Amino acid sequence: MTAQRSRNPRSRASLSAALSRRKEQRSLFGEILDWMLAPLLLMWPMSLALTWLAAQGIASRPYDRQLVESVRMLAQRIEPRGAAVSVDIPREMARLLRADEVDTIYYQVLDTRGAFVSGDRELPLPPDGDIIVPGELKLRDDEHGGDSVRVAYQWVQIGIQDRPALVQVAETLTKRSLLATEIIKGVILPQFVILPIAVLLVWMALARGLAPLNALQQRIRQRQSDDLSPIDEREVPEEVSPLVQAINELLERQRSAMATQKRFLADAAHQLKTPLAGLRMQAELAARELAGGHSDERSIRASLEQMANASQRAAHMVNQLLSMARTDARAGTALRDVVDLHALATEVVRDFVPMALDKGIDLGYEGPDDEAPAGRTIGTDARVQGHPVMLRELLVNLVDNALHYTPAPGTVTVRVMPDPFGQVVVLQVEDSGPGIPPAERELVFQPFYRALGTTVDGSGLGLAIVAEVAHQHGAEMLLEDARPPGQVPAGEGPGARFTLRLPHAPTTRTAPTAVEPPAIAHLPASDFGELAEPGGGQAAR
Numbered sequence: 412m413t414a415q416r417s418r419n420p421r422s423r424a425s426l427s428a429a430l431s432r433r434k435e436q437r438s439l440f441g442e443i444l445d446w447m448l449a450p451l452l453l454m455w456p457m458s459l460a461l462t463w464l465a466a467q468g469i470a471s472r473p474y475d476r477q478l479v480e481s482v483r484m485l486a487q488r489i490e491p492r493g494a495a496v497s498v499d500i501p502r503e504m505a506r507l508l509r510a511d512e513v514d515t516i517y518y519q520v521l522d523t524r525g526a527f528v529s530g531d532r533e534l535p536l537p538p539d540g541d542i543i544v545p546g547e548l549k550l551r552d553d554e555h556g557g558d559s560v561r562v563a564y565q566w567v568q569i570g571i572q573d574r575p576a577l578v579q580v581a582e583t584l585t586k587r588s589l590l591a592t593e594i595i596k597g598v599i600l601p602q603f604v605i606l607p608i609a610v611l612l613v614w615m616a617l618a619r620g621l622a623p624l625n626a627l628q629q630r631i632r633q634r635q636s637d638d639l640s641p642i643d644e645r646e647v648p649e650e651v652s653p654l655v656q657a658i659n660e661l662l663e664r665q666r667s668a669m670a671t672q673k674r675f676l677a678d679a680a681h682q683l684k685t686p687l688a689g690l691r692m693q694a695e696l697a698a699r700e701l702a703g704g705h706s707d708e709r710s711i712r713a714s715l716e717q718m719a720n721a722s723q724r725a726a727h728m729v730n731q732l733l734s735m736a737r738t739d740a741r742a743g744t745a746l747r748d749v750v751d752l753h754a755l756a757t758e759v760v761r762d763f764v765p766m767a768l769d770k771g772i773d774l775g776y777e778g779p780d781d782e783a784p785a786g787r788t789i790g791t792d793a794r795v796q797g798h799p800v801m802l803r804e805l806l807v808n809l810v811d812n813a814l815h816y817t818p819a820p821g822t823v824t825v826r827v828m829p830d831p832f833g834q835v836v837v838l839q840v841e842d843s844g845p846g847i848p849p850a851e852r853e854l855v856f857q858p859f860y861r862a863l864g865t866t867v868d869g870s871g872l873g874l875a876i877v878a879e880v881a882h883q884h885g886a887e888m889l890l891e892d893a894r895p896p897g898q899v900p901a902g903e904g905p906g907a908r909f910t911l912r913l914p915h916a917p918t919t920r921t922a923p924t925a926v927e928p929p930a931i932a933h934l935p936a937s938d939f940g941e942l943a944e945p946g947g948g949q950a951a952r
Contacts, residue, residue: 440621447613455606462598463591470590471561474582478563479548481508481580485518489576491569496522496576498529514583517555523573534579537564545575558583623648627655639666690721749916750802752836753778753793753827759806760825763814771819774810777826793829793836794916797884805880806838808873809909813842816907835912841893845904852890877909887912 484504490497498520500508508516519530535553545568553562561582566575627647641659644652697714760776767774779793795802806825813823826839847855856878881888893906 439624440617443617444613447617448610451606451609455602458602459599463595466591466594466598467587469594470587474587475550475561475563478550478561478580478582481516481518482548482563482565482578485520485578485580486565486567489520489567489569489578495524495526496520496528496569500529508580511582513589514585515558517560517579517581519577519579519581521577523569523576525574525577528576530579531581534581535562536577543575553581555581560584561587620648624651627651639663639669687721687725690718690725693717693721748799749794749796750799751793752795752802752838752913755799755803756806756825756827756838759803759810763810766814767823770814770817772814772817773820773822774814775822775824777824777828779827779829792915793827795836795884795913796916797913801880801883805877805911806840808877809840812873813840813844813907817842817844830915834915835887836915838911838913839908841906841908843893843903843906846892846907847890855890881911885914 485498485500488498488500488504490499508518517531517534519532519534520528522528534555537549537551541549543566545566548563548565551562551564553560561584562579563581564577564579567578568575623646627642630642639662641662642655644655644659647655693714697711697718700710700714756778757776760774763774810823810825817823821843823843824839824841826837826841828837828839830836856874858872858875878888889910891908891910893908896905899905
C-alpha cells in the first residue's frame with residue numbers, strides 16, 4: 412500500500428512552518444557543549460604545534476653543548492706558525508670527533524688568511540653579515556652536502572694584528588629529530604586518551620548541571636491544570652531562580668485573574684437569576700389563570716408588563732456584561748486614535764435628549780467656545796488619544812447613570828474643558844441627585860455593587876465599566892459632591908460630580924478621528940453582539 416500524500420496546500424504550509432520552528436529552536440545543552448568543546452578542539456592543534464616547537468628546542472640543547480665542547484677542544488689545539496697556523500689533533504681526538512653511529516660530524520679549521528688548515532674543506536662559512544667576535548662561541552643552522560646541519564663555530568685570536576682563525580664543527584640532525592619525535596610521542600599520545608575522557612566528563616557535567624531543569628520541567632508537567640500554587644524556589648539552582656520567580660508572578664496574576672472571573676461569573680449568575688425568576692413566575696401565573704378560565708384582561712396585561720420589564724432588565728444586564736467583557740478584552744492595546752472629546756460628548760448628549768425629556772430632567776452641555784457658569788471662556792482643543800468606542804462607552808454610562816439617579820425636576824450637565832496648558836482634557840458629568848456618600852465612593856466602581864437605599868433598577872456594572880476605561884486611558888478620576896453642603900436646597904441632594912482628566916493628544920498627530928455612531932452598531936462580530944433593549948438605556952450605577 413502506498414502512502415497517500417496530502418494535497419492540501421494549507422496542511423503542507425503548516426507542516427513546513429512547524430518544521431521551520433523546530434529547526435530554529437536551539438538546545439541549551441548543545442549550546443553550552445558547543446561553547447565548551449569548540450575552544451578545546453581549536454586549541455588542540457595549536458597545542459600540538461607549540462609542543463613540536465618546544466620539543467625541537469629541548470632535543471637540540473644537549474647536542475648543541477657537545478658541539479660547543481668540540482669547538483672549544485679544537486680551538487685549544489691551534490698553534491701559530493708565522494703567518495699561518497697548525498692544528499695538532501691526536502688520533503684519539505680525531506676518532507672521538509668522528510665517533511657517531513647516527514649522525515655525520517664535520518669540522519674545519521681556517522687560518523688567519525682564511526686558508527684551509529684541517530678538516531672538511533667544503534663546510535660552508537659563516538654568513539657575510541656575521542660579526543667577528545674573537546673567543547665567542549656561536550651556533551647556526553646551515554646546509555652541507557644536501558643535508559641540514561647544526562654548526563658551532565668560534566673565531567680564535569692568534570696574533571694581535573692578525574685576523575682571527577676560524578674553527579667550525581657541524582653535525583647532521585638525525586638524533587635531534589629522533590629525540591624530538593620521542594618527546595612528541597610522550598606528550599601527544601596521552602592526549603588522544605585524555606581528550607575523549609575530557610569530552611565525556613564535560614558531557615556528564617552538563618547533564619548533571621541541567622538535571623534540575625529537567626526535574627523542574629517534570630514537576631510543571633505533572634501539575635493539574637487548576638494548580639496555580641507557586642513553585643518552590645529552593646529546589647532549583649540559583650541561576651534559574653529569577654526564571655522561577657517570574658513564573659510564580661505569572662501564576663499569581665493568573666490565579667488572581669481566574670478568581671476575579673469566577674467571582675464575576677458568580678455575581679452575574681446571581682444578578683441574572685432575579686429577573687429570570689420573575690419572568691418565569693409571571694409566565695406561570697398567567698398560564699395558571701388561563702388554564703383556570705377565571706382570568707381577566709387586566710391581570711393578563713399586568714403579567715405581560717411584568718414579563719416585559721423582567722426581560723428588559725435581563726437584556727440590560729446582558730448588554731452590560733458584554734460591554735464589560737469588551738472593555739477587558741481591549742485592555743493593554745495601544746491607544747493610537749485621536750478623538751475629539753467635544754464632538755463625542757455633543758453626540759452622546761444629543762442621543763440622551765429624548766430620555767431626559769421623558770424623565771423631566773434638564774440635560775445640558777458645556778463645551779469649547781461656550782460660556783462657562785463663572786463667565787470665563789473654555790478653550791477649544793479637546794483632543795485626546797484613545798479608543799473612540801471605549802470613550803463613548805464611558806460617557807454613555809456616566810450620562811445614563813446620572814439620568815437614572817436624578818429625580819425630576821433635576822439637572823444633568825456634561826462638560827468638556829481643555830487644559831490651558833495643553834496637558835489634559837477635563838470631562839465632567841454632574842447631576843443634582845441624592846449623591847453618593849463618601850464611604851461608598853470607592854465601592855460603587857466595583858462590579859455589581861449598588862449604593863445602599865436605592866430603588867432604581869440597575870446592574871451595578873456601569874461605573875465599573877467607567878473605571879476600567881478610565882484606567883486603560885491613563886485618566887485621573889474624581890468623584891465628589893456637586894454642591895457644597897451649605898448650598899444644597901431643602902429637599903434636594905448634594906448631587907454627584909464625576910471628573911476625569913484625560914491626557915491631551917500629542918500636537919504632532921493628524922486630524923482627530925471622527926466620532927463614531929453608538930458602539931453597538933459598529934462593533935465587529937468578535938466583540939459580541941448586543942441584545943436589543945427597549946428604552947435605549949445602557950447603564951446604571
